[in-house]
Amino acid sequence: MIEAHQLTKRYGEKTAVDGLDFTVRPGTVTGFLGPNGAGKSTTMRMIVGLDAPTSGSVRVNGRRYAEHAAPLQEVGALLEARSIHPGRSAFNHLMAQAHTHGIPRRRVEEVIELTGLQSVARKRAGAFSLGMGQRLGIASALLGDPATVMLDEPVNGLDPEGVLWIRNLLTSLAAEGRTVFVSSHLMSEVALVADHLIIVGRGRLLADTTVQDLVREAGGDAVKVASADPVRLRSALAGPGVEITGRAGSEELLVTGRTAREIGLTAAEHGIAVFELTPRTVSLEEAFMELTRDAVEYHGTTTANAAADAGTENPRSAA
Structure with a gap:
């Protein structure tokens, strides 16, 4: 379990993490999301003692990371896959970590097999691809068979397999x-595992x-319905927890709080012809973008927008 209480980190006048309170519980995958510059990496660094909080606290399994006698057995972390000696083989890199914690050689061999590194285990890590570097970083995180696993962007550089x-x-x-805490910018993956x-x-x-x-x-349970008599259908569907919107004179309504099945049955009971009944699907990415719209620190612009900001009519003429 990871517990943060009013966790705060300032660098001069810059507040990177501002009074975070959260708990990451065992037996579940918890996704850690936010735009670039949101403070995710800084928070993860404070969890494992690489950065000291300005104020507040964060504990893993009831203690600060530095208070654990064998931290690799408590929390395994992947924060930077390339933080390895480039001249050392994957096997020797893991063995060096194992020796510091009294972890047997057989566990090194287990995590090498688990992460698919058998064929490159004796090769220098400096020659690894980004994907192989990620696998080695994950092997390091799992080496101590920890109760808590924390991974920062673990799928970077990995192929579909x-x-x-x-x-x-x-x-x-x-x-x-185990407690599993994962940051990622790939919303499709987070939606599948978190x-x-x-x-x-x-x-x-x-x-x-x-x-x-x-x-x-974010509106993920809304249903678009087009009918011959939207005014009467709106009245028939009204009730506690039901929200109905639609333009005056339009056949279409957007209904929240009723399933497509319920809407169809209600329309049939009242003899109202329905032309369309479409559940509206909102993705995690859309919900995330809506939630963080005002918290994005770094905004990009299209070429056309940049040209307009510069007062040019034709984007190409600004080149």
Whole structure:
């Protein structure tokens, strides 16, 4: 379990993390999301003692990271896959870590097999591809068979087979009762593996929720319905927890709080012809973008927008 209480980090006048309160519980995959510059990496560094909080605290399994006698057995972390000696083989890199914690050689061999590094285990890590470097970083994180696993962008550089492997690995670790805390910018992957979400923006907590609840709050349970008599249908569907919107004179309504089945049955009961009944699908990415819209620190522009800002009519003429 990871517990943060009013966790704050300042660098001079810059507040990177601003009073975060959250708990990452065992037995579940928790996604850690936020725009670039939101404070995710700084938060993860404070969890494992690489950065000291300006104020507040963060504990892993009831203690600060530095207080654990054998930290690799408590929390395994991947924060920077390339933080390895380039002249050392993958096997020797893992053995050096194992020796510092009294971890037997057989465990090194186990994580090499688990992460698919058998064929390159004796090769210098400096020659590894980004994907192989990620696998070695994950092997390091799992070396101590930790109760808590924390991975920062673990699918970077992985091919489709590697992405599927990570997905299955994360869910299996959570199924074993471990605490799994994962940051990623790939919303499609987070939607597939995460049960819970911690979302930050500009260092502050924006949401502590589930994927389902976040999507629902963004309109994920809305249904578009077109009918011959939208006024009468609106009246028939009205009730507690039901929200109905639609333009005057339009056949279309957007209904929240009723399923497509319920809408269809209600329309049939009242003899109202229905031309369209379409559940509206909101992705995790859309819900995330809506939630963090005002917390994005770095904005890009299209070529056309940049040209317009510069007062040019033709984007090409500005080149």
